[in-house]
Amino acid sequence: MNQAKPKDTGYQSRTFKSLGRLAFWAGAWLAATALMKFGPRLLWNKDVLLTLLAVCVNVCVGIGLILAQKRYISELDELQKKIYLDALAITVGVAVIVAIPYSVLHTYAVISFQADVSHLLELMSLTFLVSFFYGSVRYR
Amino acid sequence: MKNRLKVLRAERNWTQAELANALEVSRQTVNAIETGKFDPSLQLAFRASRLFGMRIEEIFHDEDHSNLATEVR
Numbered sequence: 001m002n003q004a005k006p007k008d009t010g011y012q013s014r015t016f017k018s019l020g021r022l023a024f025w026a027g028a029w030l031a032a033t034a035l036m037k038f039g040p041r042l043l044w045n046k047d048v049l050l051t052l053l054a055v056c057v058n059v060c061v062g063i064g065l066i067l068a069q070k071r072y073i074s075e076l077d078e079l080q081k082k083i084y085l086d087a088l089a090i091t092v093g094v095a096v097i098v099a100i101p102y103s104v105l106h107t108y109a110v111i112s113f114q115a116d117v118s119h120l121l122e123l124m125s126l127t128f129l130v131s132f133f134y135g136s137v138r139y140r
Numbered sequence: 141m142k143n144r145l146k147v148l149r150a151e152r153n154w155t156q157a158e159l160a161n162a163l164e165v166s167r168q169t170v171n172a173i174e175t176g177k178f179d180p181s182l183q184l185a186f187r188a189s190r191l192f193g194m195r196i197e198e199i200f201h202d203e204d205h206s207n208l209a210t211e212v213r
Contacts, residue, residue: 006154006162006191015166077165079178139172 018075025061025068032061083135090131095124143200146174148192163187 035043036054044050073084099120106115149159160170163184172178180188180200189196 004152006158009161009164011161011164012157077169078181078184079169079172080166082178136168139168139177 015075018072022065022068022072025065029058029061029065032058079139083132083139086135087128087131091124091128094127095120098123141179141200141202142176143173145170145188145199148194148199149174159191162191 032054036051036058039054040046040051073081076084102115102120105111145159149156154162156167156170156174160167163170164187165184169178169180173180185196185200188199192199
């Protein structure tokens with residue numbers, strides 16, 4: 001039986017590079033969001049022009065993050081893609097299902113605290129992490 | 141769907157990581173296919189067929205089809 005090793009296609013290094021690119025854009029977006037959120041109050045005393053500039057930077061970096069994520073997903077193999085897309089589908093579903101009742105609860109003052117979009121983002125992050133972990137364990 | 145991926149890999153003394161790299165998939169995917177938890181796409185089955193130099197049906201076979209064939213006989 002031929003025991004020669006199969007040729008290296010460079011798949012692992014390619015996906016690793018793609019993951020690194022995604023991590024870079026995620027970090028940049030986080031920094032740009034922090035700058036946009038806290039900059040007006042802490043750095044430039046609510047200057048309108050600088051605030052607009054920070055918003056523009058945030059949107060541009062956000063677009064970069066979306067493109068990096070799209071490229072990352074396209075370079076995943078079929079099982080990883082399935083796990084990733086299943087997790088995204090559950091996340092979007094949970095976000096839609098929770099967001100509307102949450103908004104109603106806030107409108108009719110059923111909840112005492114201030115409803116904030118960050119609550120929804122936290123829920124989405126948590127849902128994605130749990131779904132992705134579940135998918136990974138399922139196919140281990 | 142059943143497959144002989146694990147046997148063919150063992151015959152060649154390849155690790156899951158080596159096979160995964162040759163098929164351009166992750167090691168997790170090779171493991172999931174070998175344990176029958178995940179059925180590969182036709183494209184991936186063709187890639188495996190080319191790598192092992194065998195026909196697809198010599199590597200992968202449909203359990204339902206095998207049962208049907210037994211019933212017909």
